[in-house]
Amino acid sequence: MIYLDHHATTPCDARVAAAMMSWLTDDFGNPHSDSHEAGRFAAAAVGTAIESIARGIHAPGESVVITSGATESNLLAIRGVVTHPRQKRRKIVTVATEHPAVLDVTEELRNDGFAVTVVGVDPHGRVDLDALEASIDDQTAIVSVMWANNEVGTIAPMTEIARLTHDRGALLHSDATQAVGRIPVDVRQTDVDLISGSAHKFYGPKGVGFLSVGNGNRRVRIKPIMTGGGQQRGRRGGTMNPAGIVAMAKALELCRCEAGQSSEIARHRDLLWQRLSSAIDGMVLNGPSLDSPHRLPGNLNVSLPGVEGEAWMAATPDVAFSSGSACSSVDPTPSHVLLAMGLSESEARRSVRFGIGRTTTEDEILQAADRLITASRRLSR
Numbered sequence: 001m002i003y004l005d006h007h008a009t010t011p012c013d014a015r016v017a018a019a020m021m022s023w024l025t026d027d028f029g030n031p032h033s034d035s036h037e038a039g040r041f042a043a044a045a046v047g048t049a050i051e052s053i054a055r056g057i058h059a060p061g062e063s064v065v066i067t068s069g070a071t072e073s074n075l076l077a078i079r080g081v082v083t084h085p086r087q088k089r090r091k092i093v094t095v096a097t098e099h100p101a102v103l104d105v106t107e108e109l110r111n112d113g114f115a116v117t118v119v120g121v122d123p124h125g126r127v128d129l130d131a132l133e134a135s136i137d138d139q140t141a142i143v144s145v146m147w148a149n150n151e152v153g154t155i156a157p158m159t160e161i162a163r164l165t166h167d168r169g170a171l172l173h174s175d176a177t178q179a180v181g182r183i184p185v186d187v188r189q190t191d192v193d194l195i196s197g198s199a200h201k202f203y204g205p206k207g208v209g210f211l212s213v214g215n216g217n218r219r220v221r222i223k224p225i226m227t228g229g230g231q232q233r234g235r236r237g238g239t240m241n242p243a244g245i246v247a248m249a250k251a252l253e254l255c256r257c258e259a260g261q262s263s264e265i266a267r268h269r270d271l272l273w274q275r276l277s278s279a280i281d282g283m284v285l286n287g288p289s290l291d292s293p294h295r296l297p298g299n300l301n302v303s304l305p306g307v308e309g310e311a312w313m314a315a316t317p318d319v320a321f322s323s324g325s326a327c328s329s330v331d332p333t334p335s336h337v338l339l340a341m342g343l344s345e346s347e348a349r350r351s352v353r354f355g356i357g358r359t360t361t362e363d364e365i366l367q368a369a370d371r372l373i374t375a376s377r378r379l380s381r
């Protein structure tokens with residue numbers, strides 16, 4: 001099987017798995033037990049790992065809250081900010097192409113009585129900055145805009161969005177799950193207030209993520225979702241997971257060391273597009289152009305003429321890719337991201353997403369292209 005679905009998840013790097021091991025076996029202390037050496041040893045490792053994760057996104061060390069993944073981080077960021085007892089503002093602004101982990105939370109908050117504005121995007125998936133600016137006012141508590149899109153790879157202008165947000169005294173959250181480890185994410189330089197990330201999207205294990213809360217420039221208060229125990233300075237209760245946290249730090253360090261690989265990843269992505277588009281007449285690229293700096297290097301999203309994405313996937317079982325987003329693929333409705341970009345329902349149903357990763361080889365790309373082309377010819381006959 002050739003794995004071309006790195007937006008859904010990435011393989012855990014063997015060096016990351018190796019770094020986890022001793023925390024699952026010999027060094028099993030509870031990092032919150034400070035009365036003995038076993039606990040203090042685990043606490044020290046967790047502290048060092050958190051500092052490293054913070055450095056990886058240029059955030060203050062004490063800002064990092066460890067979570068179970070980006071779904072929880074997004075919930076904690078948005079619900080946490082708007083329901084804090086000192087929060088007087090009742091409005092939330094977000095974007096139509098956000099991950100369901102953001103859109104579902106904001107819809108729930110709408111039912112709870114908050115005002116929610118969902119801003120549209122252009123045909124490349126870029127947020128409409130004029131509409132965004134017009135939506136933010138002195139009643140807006142939080143603006144949530146994803147750093148990079150998980151379906152079409154569009155990268156948002158975070159510095160500009162932070163300026164628009166802070167001009168009205170609101171806070172900016174970014175679901176940076178697809179950006180962390182793939183492109184530079186600098187919390188201080190962009191002035192984003194809250195950032196969500198997830199280890200399994202950057203070659204770490206599943207079930208561990210982080211939320212950075214505050215970048216030192218302004219006060220960010222969040223009400224915890226998971227109460228009880230008072231761990232993580234009351235921001236998230238429950239015993240921390242040293243193996244997962246050490247692994248997440250190691251995974252992010254490796255991404256920084258291997259950042260030079262992103263041009264190779266883009267080259268593989270471009271090769272896949274060249275092969276497919278030259279063999280399949282009428283194939284359309286969705287999202288920003290492939291040479292745009294505003295597109296993730298490993299992302300390719302295409303619409304096929306006359307063949308549904310689901311059918312193409314079923315006909316190519318030995319290549320892993322996806323139609324729509326993996327998170328909602330149980331749901332047969334076409335991608336909300338592509339619909340927001342102005343594609344018709346039929347075009348959206350004929351779309352698939354490829355995610356090329358740092359382990360993908362040129363040989364895999366060539367083989368995958370052959371299998372995909374054969375399957376599409378068979379289907380359109």
Ligand SMILES: *Cc1c(COP(=O)(O)O)cnc(C)c1O
Pocket residue numbers: 007008068069070071072099101146148149150175177178197198199201207209
């Ligand atoms: C994968 C993903 C999530 C969910 O992350 P989990 O850690 O799996 O909960 C959220 N947002 C984006 C953009 C994602 O790609």
